Amino acid sequence: MSESLPALIALVGNPNVGKTTLFNALTGSSQKVGNYAGVTVAVKSGETYTPHGNKVRVLDLPGCYSLNANSLDEQVAVDALNGQLKGESVPDLVVCVVDSSSLERQLPLTLQVLELGLPCVMALNMVDVAEKSGLRLDPVKLSEELGIPVIPMQANAGKGLVQLKQTFRAPLPPVRESSWLHHHEDSDKARRAFIDQICEVAARRPDAHQLTVSDRIDTYLLHPVYGWLAFAGILFTVFWAIFSFAKIPMGWIEAGQGAFGNWVSTLIPAGDLQSLIVDGIIGGVGGVIVFLPQIVLLFLFIGLLESSGYMARAAFLMDSIMAKAGLSGKAFLPLFSSYACAIPGVMATRTIDSPKERLVTIFVAPWMSCSARLPVYFLIVPMLLSEKEGSWKQALILFGIYILGTASAFVIARLLRGRLGPDDKPNHFLLELPPYRKPQWSYIFRHVADRAWAFVGKAGTIILGLSILLWALSTYPKSDSESPTEQLEHSAMGRIGFVIEPVVKPLGFDGRVGTSILTSFAAREVFNTSMAIIFNVEETDDEVETRIHIREKIAQAKWPDGRPLFTPLSLVSLLVFYIYAMQCLPTSAVVARESGSWKWAIGQFLFMSGFAYVASLIVFQVGRMLGFS
Ligand SMILES: Nc1nc2c(ncn2[C@@H]2O[C@H](COP(=O)(O)OP(=O)(O)OP(=O)(O)O)[C@@H](O)[C@H]2O)c(=O)[nH]1
Numbered sequence: 001m002s003e004s005l006p007a008l009i010a011l012v013g014n015p016n017v018g019k020t021t022l023f024n025a026l027t028g029s030s031q032k033v034g035n036y037a038g039v040t041v042a043v044k045s046g047e048t049y050t051p052h053g054n055k056v057r058v059l060d061l062p063g064c065y066s067l068n069a070n071s072l073d074e075q076v077a078v079d080a081l082n083g084q085l086k087g088e089s090v091p092d093l094v095v096c097v098v099d100s101s102s103l104e105r106q107l108p109l110t111l112q113v114l115e116l117g118l119p120c121v122m123a124l125n126m127v128d129v130a131e132k133s134g135l136r137l138d139p140v141k142l143s144e145e146l147g148i149p150v151i152p153m154q155a156n157a158g159k160g161l162v163q164l165k166q167t168f169r170a171p172l173p174p175v176r177e178s179s180w181l182h183h184h185e186d187s188d189k190a191r192r193a194f195i196d197q198i199c200e201v202a203a204r205r206p207d208a209h210q211l212t213v214s215d216r217i218d219t220y221l222l223h224p225v226y227g228w229l230a231f232a233g234i235l236f237t238v239f240w241a242i243f244s245f246a247k248i249p250m251g252w253i254e255a256g257q258g259a260f261g262n263w264v265s266t267l268i269p270a271g272d273l274q275s276l277i278v279d280g281i282i283g284g285v286g287g288v289i290v291f292l293p294q295i296v297l298l299f300l301f302i303g304l305l306e307s308s309g310y311m312a313r314a315a316f317l318m319d320s321i322m323a324k325a326g327l328s329g330k331a332f333l334p335l336f337s338s339y340a341c342a343i344p345g346v347m348a349t350r351t352i353d354s355p356k357e358r359l360v361t362i363f364v365a366p367w368m369s370c371s372a373r374l375p376v377y378f379l380i381v382p383m384l385l386s387e388k389e390g391s392w393k394q395a396l397i398l399f400g401i402y403i404l405g406t407a408s409a410f411v412i413a414r415l416l417r418g419r420l421g422p423d424d425k426p427n428h429f430l431l432e433l434p435p436y437r438k439p440q441w442s443y444i445f446r447h448v449a450d451r452a453w454a455f456v457g458k459a460g461t462i463i464l465g466l467s468i469l470l471w472a473l474s475t476y477p478k479s480d481s482e483s484p485t486e487q488l489e490h491s492a493m494g495r496i497g498f499v500i501e502p503v504v505k506p507l508g509f510d511g512r513v514g515t516s517i518l519t520s521f522a523a524r525e526v527f528n529t530s531m532a533i534i535f536n537v538e539e540t541d542d543e544v545e546t547r548i549h550i551r552e553k554i555a556q557a558k559w560p561d562g563r564p565l566f567t568p569l570s571l572v573s574l575l576v577f578y579i580y581a582m583q584c585l586p587t588s589a590v591v592a593r594e595s596g597s598w599k600w601a602i603g604q605f606l607f608m609s610g611f612a613y614v615a616s617l618i619v620f621q622v623g624r625m626l627g628f629s
């Protein structure tokens with residue numbers, strides 16, 4: 001019996017049993033929670049206090065089905081228990097978190113953990129679900145049979161937390177001898193027999209098998225026809241809502257930004273300083289910040305889909321399509337989360353057992369249109385339809401953009417998967433359909449707020465810095481000319497544009513657009529910043545009084561011969577470029593780390609950006625041949 005206080009506690013359990021919910025409740029963190037298996041893919045650490053005020057460290061581990069790890073995320077959990085994680089020792093106490101509504105399936109892992117010989121406590125989570133399904137649990141019997149403390153809990157409501165914390169103190173529960181293994185050759189069989197015996201006395205099922213509410217919902221949502229209709233309907237509603245709801249707060253931000261710009265213009269006399277602040281900083285940062293409402297809505301919807309349990313159904317429906325792309329349903333969730341951001345998407349590929357399938361998924365993930373592309377789409381799409389934001393036609397185009405990116409990703413995945421050849425060992429696709437659950441609102445709001453704050457933080461730092469730099473490049477060196485157009489041509493930016501114009505002209509863009517594209521390799525949103533700065537700086541002074549929306553200003557831009565710069569064809573070409581181009585250094589860094597080599601990251605960058613160029617070129621040239629303008 002260990003007398004010393006525990007210093008390190010590890011939360012272990014099957015996927016989707018509420019480990020992270022418990023971790024967040026214990027440590028006050030807001031790590032990602034979702035109602036599907038494989039949300040947590042890396043170890044997270046936090047601190048909590050015992051009822052006696054002693055500080056302990058808690059590790060949240062990725063879920064695993066057994067200790068014979070099949071995938072990378074499971075391996076991490078196993079390493080943590082064996083003390084093989086870098087910088088971590090063997091845990092002093094293991095909290096086995098189980099979903100009490102399916103105890104038989106969870107106990108094999110618990111027994112394996114007990115066999116390791118570490119002090120254990122069981123967090124018998126989701127007792128609310130077990131109760132509703134009519135299961136009769138007997139925690140006292142369970143504790144007697146297993147020989148460890150068993151704490152009934154409902155982690156998402158904070159119930160049982162205090163009781164659990166009371167076990168975090170000396171003396172730690174004695175290590176139990178693995179009696180079920182005695183006289184048995186086959187340890188799997190021995191565990192099964194012991195589990196049957198436990199469940200007989202401690203977890204009795206109701207006699208009649210009833211269809212649960214989730215089962216009933218699934219007869220529609222997984223139906224071969226209605227299921228797909230519902231899937232398309234849900235996605236379309238999301239896009240439509242992003243366009244139409246966001247319109248209102250966007251209007252406020254724009255109005256505020258305009259008023260602020262005008263106010264600053266009255267304070268500072270016309271000249272370089274005014275131009276720097278109004279055109280460079282307010283215009284440049286504002287060109288990105290105004291899309292905050294869309295980003296918030298996108299993350300809110302993804303959060304809702306993830307925490308209700310619908311995401312796992314979508315993966316189930318998509319399994320057959322994924323198979324055509326040479327991937328399994330498991331690749332769907334990482335790819336879907338790449339719609340928010342490719343970085344967590346690439347990380348989430350750790351749940352994929354097959355190393356080759358994982359590489360392929362990492363490779364195509366950046367083609368799932370991420371949220372950083374939204375500002376660019378929202379600048380271009382309304383121009384394409386020459387209308388303001390918010391119509392259903394725009395939502396339809398946005399839907400089409402996502403479909404194009406996704407379909408292209410699947411085609412490339414298939415080609416690449418074919419080239420890599422079959423796996424060395426067979427893989428089993430195992431996707432769990434969790435019951436539908438009420439969304440964890442507190443978590444979702446916190447998560448959305450974090451993302452919104454990160455977006456604003458980026459605008460206030462990286463985008464702000466780039467805005468100042470871009471403004472300077474578009475203003476200096478100065479020429480004697482009075483004409484803003486000639487002045488821009490004379491500036492450093494104008495000269496870069498001059499060099500770049502021949503490269504982008506076949507795609508339908510001039511040097512100004514080319515320069516904006518070039519700068520957006522730093523981060524996609526910078527396209528908006530550059531466009532705003534270039535076209536603001538170019539305005540004549542008397543226009544300052546009637547500050548019009550930057551999009552209208554851009555729409556009026558012309559080639560030197562007076563033709564409009566932006567035609568439907570050139571706008572489509574621009575959209576196509578942004579759907580395909582790989583313009584995110586942090587993603588490249590994560591790809592290099594997760595794939596184990598920079599070769600993959602560089603190959604991906606060159607392939608995707610090259611593809612973007614060629615695709616835009618084809619769109620513009622073929623479009624022109626067909627008579628579009
Ligand atoms: N009804 C109910 N739901 C819960 C409870 N605890 C957690 N949940 C929900 O269960 C789902 C899974 O929670 P997570 O904390 O992400 O589970 P996890 O074990 O960390 O999952 P992985 O990281 O995928 O291994 C979420 O939808 C939670 O809101 C509970 O006690 N009762």
Ligand SMILES: [Mg+2]
Binds near residue numbers: 021062
């Ligand atoms: Mg988790």
